[in-house]
Amino acid sequence: MEEETELFVFHHKTENSEMLFGFTEKLEKKIFQELIKISGVGGKVAMQILSLGVEKLVRAAKTEDNKTIESIKGVGKKMAEKIILELKDKDLGFEVLAKNQNTQKQIFLEESLLSSIKSTLTNMGYNPKDVENILQNLPENLTDVGEIIPYAIKHLS
Incomplete structure (x- = not known):
């Protein structure tokens, strides 16, 4: 049984390496790109952060819920604060709402x-x-x- 899947790929280049990251949704890719702009967050850590789920991550950032973000492997208190600071004012939440009509925010x-x-x-x-x-x-x-x-x-x- 063959099934087609659309992936959104991001080519991440650093001075030491090149990596490809694949996402099933454009919003995941967009948030990943925002995360890797944060000092101390590389591609692998950004993927760990995204494992929380887009909606939960955006909600945690908007409500400044440090504990949820700190629960991610590889993320400490200072990094959680940086992530919240960088993401809380981004316009990502509205995209999440539009994407999922059943969310509690509706x-x-x-x-x-x-x-x-x-x-x-x-x-x-x-x-x-x-x-x-x-x-x-x-x-x-x-x-x-x-x-x-x-x-x-x-x-x-």
Whole structure:
């Protein structure tokens, strides 16, 4: 049985070596190219980072979730901070959303409502990064403030 697969190849040249890296999606290749621009991140480490998954990596960068990025083999605290700093302001998240219509970020909550929920939870003393992370990962069936706030408090405690 023959099956065709499209690969997006990146030819990575350094002063000491040349390597080819293959990706099944353009977005993976784009993120790889962003990662290898970061000081201390080579091709092999970038591939390790991508093993986390594109969506999880972008979400971790946007929410400044160091622990998730530090969990990658070969990535320490300082490198995780560099990765977050470099990726968090890149426009990669919207591409991930467009790619996967089922992602939790597709919950159609108005930005003002989300902002109000974030404000309420941070005023209650919860860490803003933790609040952001919880709100990014809400189950799709939660669309009402009366459901979201108790859910968030339960998972933040």
